[in-house]
Amino acid sequence: MTRAGAGVEGSGRPISESPLQHEQSILRHAASRREFLRVGALGAAGLSLSQLLAAGKTGFATRADSCIILFLNGGPSHLDMWDMKPDAPREIRGEFKPIATTVPGIQLSEHLPGLARQMHHCALVRSMNHSVNNSHAAAVYAALTGHDRGEQGGGAKPGDHPNMGAVLAKLRPPRAATLPYVALPYKTKEGAGGPLQPGFQAGFIGAHHDPFWVLEDPSQPDFRVQNLTPPEGVNAGRLAGRDELLRGLDRALLEKQPSGKAAYDELGEFQRRAFDLLTADATRRAFELDREPAAMRDAYGRNIYGQSVLLGRRLLEAGTRVVTMSWAPDANATWDTHGGNFEKLKGTLLPQFDAACSSLLSDLHQRGMLKRTLVAVLGDFGRTPRINNGAGRDHWNACYSVMLAGGGIKGGFVHGASDRTGALPADQPTSPGDIIATIYHLLGVDPRTDLHDNLNRPHMLVPHGRVVDELIA
Numbered sequence: 467m468t469r470a471g472a473g474v475e476g477s478g479r480p481i482s483e484s485p486l487q488h489e490q491s492i493l494r495h496a497a498s499r500r501e502f503l504r505v506g507a508l509g510a511a512g513l514s515l516s517q518l519l520a521a522g523k524t525g526f527a528t529r530a531d532s533c534i535i536l537f538l539n540g541g542p543s544h545l546d547m548w549d550m551k552p553d554a555p556r557e558i559r560g561e562f563k564p565i566a567t568t569v570p571g572i573q574l575s576e577h578l579p580g581l582a583r584q585m586h587h588c589a590l591v592r593s594m595n596h597s598v599n600n601s602h603a604a605a606v607y608a609a610l611t612g613h614d615r616g617e618q619g620g621g622a623k624p625g626d627h628p629n630m631g632a633v634l635a636k637l638r639p640p641r642a643a644t645l646p647y648v649a650l651p652y653k654t655k656e657g658a659g660g661p662l663q664p665g666f667q668a669g670f671i672g673a674h675h676d677p678f679w680v681l682e683d684p685s686q687p688d689f690r691v692q693n694l695t696p697p698e699g700v701n702a703g704r705l706a707g708r709d710e711l712l713r714g715l716d717r718a719l720l721e722k723q724p725s726g727k728a729a730y731d732e733l734g735e736f737q738r739r740a741f742d743l744l745t746a747d748a749t750r751r752a753f754e755l756d757r758e759p760a761a762m763r764d765a766y767g768r769n770i771y772g773q774s775v776l777l778g779r780r781l782l783e784a785g786t787r788v789v790t791m792s793w794a795p796d797a798n799a800t801w802d803t804h805g806g807n808f809e810k811l812k813g814t815l816l817p818q819f820d821a822a823c824s825s826l827l828s829d830l831h832q833r834g835m836l837k838r839t840l841v842a843v844l845g846d847f848g849r850t851p852r853i854n855n856g857a858g859r860d861h862w863n864a865c866y867s868v869m870l871a872g873g874g875i876k877g878g879f880v881h882g883a884s885d886r887t888g889a890l891p892a893d894q895p896t897s898p899g900d901i902i903a904t905i906y907h908l909l910g911v912d913p914r915t916d917l918h919d920n921l922n923r924p925h926m927l928v929p930h931g932r933v934v935d936e937l938i939a
Contacts, residue, residue, distance in 0.1 A: 528910030529874025529938070530840040532782045532789075533630065536775065536823060539606065539654050539663075539794035540802030541866075543849035543859050545888045546811055547575050548867035549592045551851075558851045558887050561808045569878035577816035580824025586878045587827050587836065588871040589937050593882025593891035596847070596898055600861040602797035603656045603663055605846035610665035610790070612902035612913075612928040621661025625919070626669035630905060631788030633927065635668075635675045637911055643746040644785035649677035651684065651774045655796040663797065666790060670919035677790065684755055684773035691753050752784040753777070762829070767821040775822040779829060782839055787909075793819070803849065805856035827871055840873025840908055844901070851887045865890050868901060874908045876939040899931025907933045 545551060550564040550573060564573035567585035574582050581588070598608045603621070608614050611627040628636075631647030639646050654663050668675035682689055755763065755777060766772040771793055778789035794800040803810050823843060830836035848866025849859030865884045871877070882894035903913035906927060913931065916924035 529838075529908040530872070530910075531838045532787050533634075533840040533842060533873065533905060533909060534775075534778045534782060534789045534826070535610075535630075535791065536819075536826075536841070536843045537606075537610070537790060537792045538801045538819070538843065538845040539792045540602065540797050540800050540845075541605075541847045541849060541861055542801045542815075542845045543803060543807060543811065544592070544594075544865070544867040544884075545849065545851060545859070546807070547578060547816070548590055548869065549884055549888055550575060551886065551888055554851075554887050557853050560853060562812075572878070572880060575816065577812055578820045578824075580820045581827075584824050584827040584871075587831065588869055588877060589875050589879040589881060590867055590869055591881045591896050591901070591934075591937070592867045592884050593894050593896050594848070594866045594868055594898070594901075595891055595895055596863050598863060598898075600847065600863055602802070602846055605861075605863060606654075606663050606797070607665040608898045609844050609846050610902075612897075612899035612931050615664065620664070621656055622664040622667050622669075624669065624673075626664050626667065627925065628669045628671045628675065628917070629666050629677070629788075629790065630902065630909075631677055631790055632668035632671060632675040633906070633911065633917070634787040634909060636671055636917070637915070638787060638909065640785040640787055642748065642785040644749050644752075645678045645781065646786065647675070647677045647788045647790075648680060648778070648781050648786055649790045649792065650680035650777065651682075651770050652792055652795045653679060653681065654792040654794050657798055658796045660796065663792075666792070670925065671917055672920075680753075680774075680777070683770045684777045685768055685770050689753075689755060689773075748784045752780040752786075755780070762825075765821065765825040765829075767818050767825075769818055771818055772822040772825075775826050779826060779835075783833075783835070801845065803858050804854070804860055805858040807849070807853070807858040809857070830872060836872040838873060840875065840905060841871040842901075842905060843869040848888075851889045862889075870901075870904075870937065874938055876937055879937070881934065881936055894936075896934060897931060899928050900934050901931075903928040903931040904934045904937055908938070 545558070546560055546562050550562065551559050552564055553559070563576045565576045565579065565582055567574055567582040569585045572585055572590070574585070596605070596608055596614075598604045598614045601617075604615055604617060607626070610629055613627045615626070629647070629649075631649070635646035649666050654666075655661065656663050666677065667673075680691055682691060751757065755773060758776065758780075763773065763776065766776040771791070774791050778791055781789055794802075800815060803815075823841075826841060827836065830839050830841070845866065845868065847861055847863040850862045852859075854860055865888060882896055883892045884890065885892045906913040911927070913928035913933065915927050917927065918924055
C-alpha cells in the first residue's frame, strides 16, 4: 500500500496516466451513482483527491462500520487484569489469581469472569509501550490519536490532532440523520478542576466534527439529553417553521454582510445538524434507555459506566460511527491506582468493567452486530510491576496491555508478550500508533491519509504506526 497522494510531484497519479484518465478511473471504480455523489459531496467539503479516494473506497474493503472505545482513563494495571505473573515474587504478582478463559492457554484476572467467558471473541496485545512521558494528558493524547504532543501536560487545543471519531465523522459520515461521533459520560479533566484532556475532540479539522457530549448520568431514572429535547410544547411541525424562519433571517443578514459567508456556512451546518437531530426519531429513541429490558440494564450494571456502555451500543445501532467512553471524571479518579490498587480494583473497578464490557460483547454478538462493530479497550499506560508502599502501582508506559474485539479482529488471540515481570515487551513491541492505524484500517480509512488544517497544511493521520496485520482475522 502506498501513501495517499504519492506520485509525480505530488500529483496523486501514476506517471503514465493523464489527469483525465485518472478521473475516469475514479468514475469506473465508483460502486454506484449514489456512492459517487457522496464522494463528490466530500470533495465539495474540501477533501483532497487522496482523501476522496479513501472516502470513496470505504464501501469496498471495510471490516467494521462502527467502533466503541472503552477508555480506562488513568492507566489500568495490566498485571492485575490482562497479563498476570503468578510465578513472579509477591511484590510483583500482587494479590489476584489468574483464571482460565474460553481459549486454552489464555488467562485473565479472577475478577474478570465475564470477560473470561468472552475471550474467544477478543484479542489481547500484551506488548504495548510508548516513549511519551508519564503525564496523563500526553499519554491519553497518544492513546487516542497515535501522536505525541511532546509536553508534560496541558489541556485540549484547537491545533490538536483529531480523535478517530472526528475523523470518521469527516471521512465516513453516517448515511442517516444521526450523531456521527459521541463522547460520554464525562469531559475528563487532567486532574480535578484541571483542563479538558486532549485527544477527544476534532482539533485542527474543525469544531463542527467535535463529539456530541452526553454528560448526563444514564443510570439515573430521570435521564434525558437536554440538547436533543425540543422545548415543551414544540412539535416537529413547529420546529420546521422555526427552522425556515431562521434560515430566512440568516439569508437577509448575509445579503447585508456578504463577508461573513464562511462563518455563516459553519453556523448553518450546526443549525442543520441540530434540526435534523431534533426531528430524527431513531436518534431520540437511542437515548430512551427505559426501552431496554430490566435484565439487560442489570447485566451492564446500574452505574454511570455500565449504562453509558449500554447507551453506546444503542447509539451504534442507530447509526453512530464512533462512541468514546471515558471511564473517569478526572485522570486521578478511577484507574490511577497509586494507592489501594487491589482494594479499588476488586471492590469497584473490575466488577463494573467486567459486567459492562462482557455484556457489550455478548449483546453485540447476539444481535449480529459484533462482526461489523469494533470494540477497543484502551488506556493511557499500565502500572509499575513493583507494588509501592501504599499498596498501589504507579504509572508505567514501558509495557502494558490493550484488548480488541469484533470488527475484523482475530478472536482468541494474544499478540506480543511481556517479560517475566511485565516490565518490558519481550516480543512484538506495539505502539499506540500501531493500534490506531489498525483501527482506522478496519474502519476503512487509510491511516496514511493526509488531512489539512485551516492553513491548508497536510497532516498524516498516523505517521508513526503500522497496521498490525497479525491482529486481523
